[in-house]
Each structure stands twice: as C-alpha cells, then as structure tokens.
Amino acid sequence: MTATRKHTALPKAQILIEALPWLTRHHGKTVVIKFGGNAMVNEELKAAFAQDVVFLRHAGLKPVVVHGGGPQISRALDRHGIVSEFKAGLRVTTEEAMDVVRMVLAGQVQRELVGLLNRHGPFAVGLTGEDAHTLSATRHRPEIDGEPVDIGRVGEITGIDTGAIEALLADGRIPVVSSIARSQDDGDSGHVYNVNADTAAAALAAALGAETLMVLTDVEGLYEDWPHSDEVISRLTASQLEKLLPELSSGMVPKMEGCLHAVRNGVNTARVIDGRVQHSILLEIFTDEGIGTMVVPDEKPHAQDGQGEP
Secondary structure, rough: OOOHHHHHHHHHHHHHHHHHHHHHHHHHOEEEEOOOHHOOOHHHHHHHHHHHHHHHHHHOEEEEEEOOOOOHHHHHHHHHOOHHHHHHHOOEHHHHHHHHOOOOOHHHHHHHHHHHHHHHOOEEEEEEHHHHHHHHEEEEEEEEEOOEEEOOOOOEEEEEHHHHHHHHHHHHOOEEEEEEEEEEEOOOOEEEEOOOHHHHHHHHHHHHHOOOEEEOOOOOOOOOOOOOOOOOOOOEEEEHHHHHHHOOOOOOOOHHHHHHHHHHHOEEEEEEEEEEOOEEEEEEEEHOOOOOEEEEEEOOOOOOOOOOOO
C-alpha cells in the first residue's frame, strides 16, 4: 500500500518540479494582471482567479490586479435609464454615466474582487487610479474617419505615480486597481476619467518595471488568420505584432496595443490568455506548455521549451 501511495503521488511531485525553474525566475518579480471578460462574471472562474493570484503571492511573486467592469457597468446604466453607446470601441461616458462607472468599478467590482482574495488571508487592498495620484489623464478624443470625436469623460493616461502600489507590494499586499484616473488638469471640474482597463494595466506594468503583463480575455489568444482559422499564435515579437494591429478586431486592439506598449517599455513578456480556462494564470506562468499568446521585445532571444524561458 505504501508503494502504491508513493506511485500515485509521483505525478504531483513532477508537476511541482516542472514549476521550479519558473518559480526561480519569477521570485520577487512584479506581475500585472488585467482581470476581465468571462472570468469576471462566472462565479467558479472568479474563485479560481482569486486562488491563482494568492498562489502567486505565496510563491514569492508580487501580483498587481487591474480591472474594468464592462458588463457590470452596462447593467447599472440600464437600471439608471442611461443608454450604453460605443464609438471607436470605447464607451461614450457622459457626466451622468461617469458617476455610475465610478460607483460600479470602485464600489462593486473592486469590493467583490478584494473580498474573494481576502478569503485566503489579509492580502488585497483596493484603490482607484485617483488614489495617491496613481493614474492621471486628459480627455481622449479618438479619430473616426480622420476626425476627432468627443466621447465624454474617457481618459488618455498622461502620468503614473506608482508610490502607493509599491508601498503595498513592499508590505506583502495585493493591490487591486480600478481603471479610473484623476484629471491631469486641476481646473477640470469633472475631476475623473474612465480609462480603458487594458491600457491602464499596460501603463502600470511599464511604470512598475513588471516582469510580465497578463491580460485575461474570452478567446484562446491571438488567432493566426481569424475567422478563417482558429490557430493561435503562441509567440510573436513586438515588430510582428505591430504589423498585425491594423487587421485585428476592435475588441482585441486595446489588449494587443497594451501588450506592445508594455514590452517596448521594459516589461519582459506580455501575454493574452483565455480567462475561460480555470487556473489559466498558473498554467501560463508555471508550466512548460503555456497557453495563449506571448509577446516579447524584438531583441529577446527565442524561447526554448514552452512559451516562457525559465
């Protein structure tokens, strides 16, 4: 019986040993994770996400979570009788809608996520980009058909102060950041902007000198030739990604632009992974196979086994 028990337990030991090179490489490193998509609304996936993030913390990494809340915001706007409108892939955010956005992100989505993480210990601390001037922004005016369009209180990040986040990380905490930014202009009566969470996560990853940016999505990764093929590109360089950007669907553009910004500003790898898969974060960081699409800087040498190099 003892021999049987040893034999049964052996695969568990092999899994742990497989993770060792990645544990060694990532120990003490900051990992920024953009939480969104189906993982944000499915109860089992939310619980698995919280377990993954706490596991990273116990494994010696420094996770930072950045979140938006598109589905929750849309539902809340409906309840308030405010029509959801999108232009250039971004939510048109009136003054009235901004109040709802702020309430949902900081008062609902963030609170729930902090609560899930803190089931495992006193780790998570919630803040918005407003707190300690973490994110500053000016009004973003996207171009449609070559003309700038006013989409309300949607912000373009102009400054980042990582002091509060770094203090929390040094204290062993897990910062959970809502993608709201303060106005860069002190004379701006509106005070805050709604910022795309993919963009905010990428900007924070670069400012923090993170090892990795991870963006959870509702697809397997970046497809080779969608919709004609469902073959996922496992790895590509910044230059290769830049060439693909004009061909991407509007939903993938901010995610992949964020990955490009991150790896061109000091982040070693940026990964788009399938948030519909339980424990996808652990699979991506700690296994040979990896999942999703990994973007690397142009000068980075080719990976050997798996998506990442130990």
